[in-house]
Amino acid sequence: EDQVTQSPEALRLQEGESSSLNCSYTVSGLRGLFWYRQDPGKGPEFLFTLYSAGEEKEKERLKATLTKKESFLHITAPKPEDSATYLCAATNAGNNRKLIWGLGTSLAVNP
Amino acid sequence: DGGITQSPKYLFRKEGQNVTLSCEQNLNHDAMYWYRQDPGQGLRLIYYSQIVNDFQKGDIAEGYSVSREKKESFPLTVTSAQKNPTAFYLCASSITGTDTQYFGPGTRLTVL
Numbered sequence: 051e052d053q054v055t056q057s058p059e060a061l062r063l064q065e066g067e068s069s070s071l072n073c074s075y076t077v078s079g080l081r082g083l084f085w086y087r088q089d090p091g092k093g094p095e096f097l098f099t100l101y102s103a104g105e106e107k108e109k110e111r112l113k114a115t116l117t118k119k120e121s122f123l124h125i126t127a128p129k130p131e132d133s134a135t136y137l138c139a140a141t142n143a144g145n146n147r148k149l150i151w152g153l154g155t156s157l158a159v160n161p
Numbered sequence: 162d163g164g165i166t167q168s169p170k171y172l173f174r175k176e177g178q179n180v181t182l183s184c185e186q187n188l189n190h191d192a193m194y195w196y197r198q199d200p201g202q203g204l205r206l207i208y209y210s211q212i213v214n215d216f217q218k219g220d221i222a223e224g225y226s227v228s229r230e231k232k233e234s235f236p237l238t239v240t241s242a243q244k245n246p247t248a249f250y251l252c253a254s255s256i257t258g259t260d261t262q263y264f265g266p267g268t269r270l271t272v273l
Contacts, residue, residue, distance in 0.1 A: 054203075082260045093165075093251050093264035094204075137204075141260045147192070147211075148219070149262060151203035 052077045056138050056152035063159050066127050071136055071155045074120040079143025083121045085114050086137040088154070094137055097123075128159045163188045165265035167252050172270045174239075174246070182237045182268045184252030191257035193235035197221060198249040198267075207250075210235055211257060239270065247272045 057072045075083065082101055086094035098107045100116040107114050111132065113124040123136055135156045139149040165186045174180045184193065195207040206219030210229040224243025229235055235254075239246045249269050253262040 084261065086264075091249075091267070091269070093167075093253075093267045096261060096263055099261050139204075146217075147255075147260050148206060148209070149204075149260070153201070153203050 052140070052142055052150050054138055054140050054150050054152040056136075056155050058155060059153070060156040061158070063125075063128055063157070065129055065159055065161050068124070068126045068128070070125070071123040071157070072120060073123070073138030073152055075138075075140045075150075077140045077142045077150060081141045081143055083116055084139045084141075084149065085121070085123055086139070088135045088137055090135075097136075125157070128157075130159045130161050133157055133159045165252060165254055165263060167250075167265040167268050169268060170266065172268055174270065174272050176272055177241045179238055179240050180270065182239065182250055182252075182270070184235045184237065184265060185233055186235075186252075186254045186265075187233060188254055188263065189232075190254035190263075191232065192255045193229070194253040194255075194262060195219070195225070195227065195235070195237045196251040196253065198251060204251065207237065246270055 054075045082099050085097040088094045098114040103118045105116050111126050115122045135154040137154045138152040168183045192211045194209040196204040205221050207225050208227045210216035216229050226238045251267045252265040255262045
């Protein structure tokens with residue numbers, strides 16, 4: 051069964067303390083790996099799509115990377131406004147284009 | 162500005178009543194989706210539609226119904242048959258042929 055697992059469940063950082071969030075996947079024929087940011091009470095905001103192992107994408111303090119088994123979301127010198135839940139999802143080689151979701155990592159950045 | 166709107170933001174319902182959640186998009190996307198989000202659980206797909214006048218059940222369709230009469234609109238009805246309807250409901254859309262979904266702001270439904 052296709053599955054996406056995120057770790058840790060929660061992470062607390064000091065402002066400026068870089069770290070990484072993990073998304074491991076077991077998906078038959080990965081077609082895409084997606085990262086979203088979700089603030090409390092709001093809809094997820096799209097961040098990145100990765101398609102093949104070795105691919106990297108960056109946006110401000112965030113960088114997403116992809117291997118054949120997992121994806122990392124690296125946060126460099128985080129600020130309090132980076133506090134949010136980060137969601138990972140994947141699509142497989144089937145034709146239904148349904149996203150398989152992880153449970154998310156709740157990130158808190160203290161000033 | 163292009164985007165997805167959901168209304169209302171908060172909705173209260175008495176047990177036994179049906180309620181309809183609105184989702185409108187002006188992104189010219191063909192595909193639209195409804196998810197349910199509960200604390201401690203991942204997003205779960207309720208229904209999706211890849212083209213007007215056609216839709217498919219997701220993983221938890223029981224107790225819900227949808228229609229897709231216009232490309233821009235994909236309303237979700239939560240019926241009295243839904244046993245535990247209190248949740249945060251999210252609507253999303255995507256361009257046909259791509260998997261990236263864009264989300265609306267959500268509707269929080271509370272059954273009293």
